[in-house]
Amino acid sequence: MHDIVIMYHYVREKESWTGSVPISPEDFRKQIEWVKGNYEIISPDDMNRITKKPKCIISFDDATKDQYTVAYKVLKELDVPGYFTVMSAPLECGVVPIFHLVHMVLSHFNDEEIWKELNGKFEIPDLTEKSAYYSYEPNMYRRYNKYVFNFLLDEQSCRSYLEEKVVKLYGSLQSFIKAFYISIEELVEMKENGMTLGVHCVKHLPYKGDAQEFYNTEIAPCKVFMQQELEITPKWYTPAFGGGENALQMRADLEPILRANGFRGAFTTIEDYTILNTNNFWFNRFDCNRSKFIR
Ligand SMILES: [Zn+2]
Incomplete structure (x- = not known):
């Protein structure tokens, strides 16, 4: 061994x-x-x-x-x-990396609702083929959302959308950090x-x-x-x-x-x-x- x-x-x-x-x-x-x-x-x-x-x-x-x-x-x-x-x-x-914000938002909000919101805010092309990258995810909306956060949006747009969601849950980004990190x-x-x-x-x-x-x-x-x-x-x-x-x-x-x-x-x-x-x-x-x- x-x-x-x-x-x-x-x-x-x-x-x-x-x-x-x-x-x-x-x-x-x-x-x-x-x-x-x-x-x-x-x-x-x-x-x-x-x-x-x-x-x-x-x-x-x-x-x-x-x-x-x-x-x-x-x-x-x-x-x-x-x-x-x-x-x-x-x-x-007080800066949280995007992927941690994504984990938090996907764990606490409904995928279909996120997808609708994202479409209301941003110009999103058809992702049927591209989102196959996340084929291990059974939920279609989750595949789309992950693709949008990780590949489509620039960091600033991504950050402001996700931080707004996190603030809804935790009151402030600082209280999220306190709860989320050692x-x-x-x-x-x-x-x-x-x-x-x-x-x-x-x-x-x-x-x-x-x-x-x-x-x-x-x-x-x-x-x-x-x-x-x-x-x-x-x-x-x-x-x-x-x-x-x-x-x-x-x-x-x-x-x-x-x-x-x-x-x-x-x-x-x-x-x-x-x-x-x-x-x-x-x-x-x-x-x-x-x-x-x-x-
Ligand atoms: Zn790491």
Whole structure:
């Protein structure tokens, strides 16, 4: 058996969160119990430790509140460490990435009504063929809406429509952020209880090809935020979207910059086994929200 890193996003009841693919608290606990029986669960900082069983790191992206209220509590109960990554813009300047607004709106509003509203506000072409990109979504209106938000509208139009919906539910964007993301105080508590915190991003922007610029805008300010607010100098990095379309180039170009800035390693979204040892820099991860790896 080989070492593994497993990856989670939302850990919450599926019915409460239809806008994305959560793993239920019960399934999450079962998976971690199984992993605990078969692997040595370690913190990234303990990567070089010699262990009897193969090693496993449990990783979390995006630092949404459910990871604190559900996942962190389960890890504490089972007495195993986790690796959580911080996105600084929502906490620092009140900016929420579009995809989180989309998850929220699709989880709480009716798809047909959204589709009607969008058609009233914007000039939308026939999407029958294009929306096939989302063929895994059984609801036709949901396929259309996702296509409109993710591909058709410019960021500003998209943002203003979605933020208006979120404000309807939460009163203000700031109260949404408070409810939706792990707070600074909670992150400090997690750190003090043995959880590792790493850098995820500032605004969750995709990698565009200039590694130094990407480091300066999406990584360095998050590192500074963590130093100032959490009193942590982060050593581990997890890129937003795994680096996206340019992931291969990103890994090559970004590694020397990350190393020069004190990072010891980083995590991909390539689903494969890995070798947990700091002779390596990039580590693969299995997506356990989609449960291909563990039943
Ligand atoms: Zn992310």
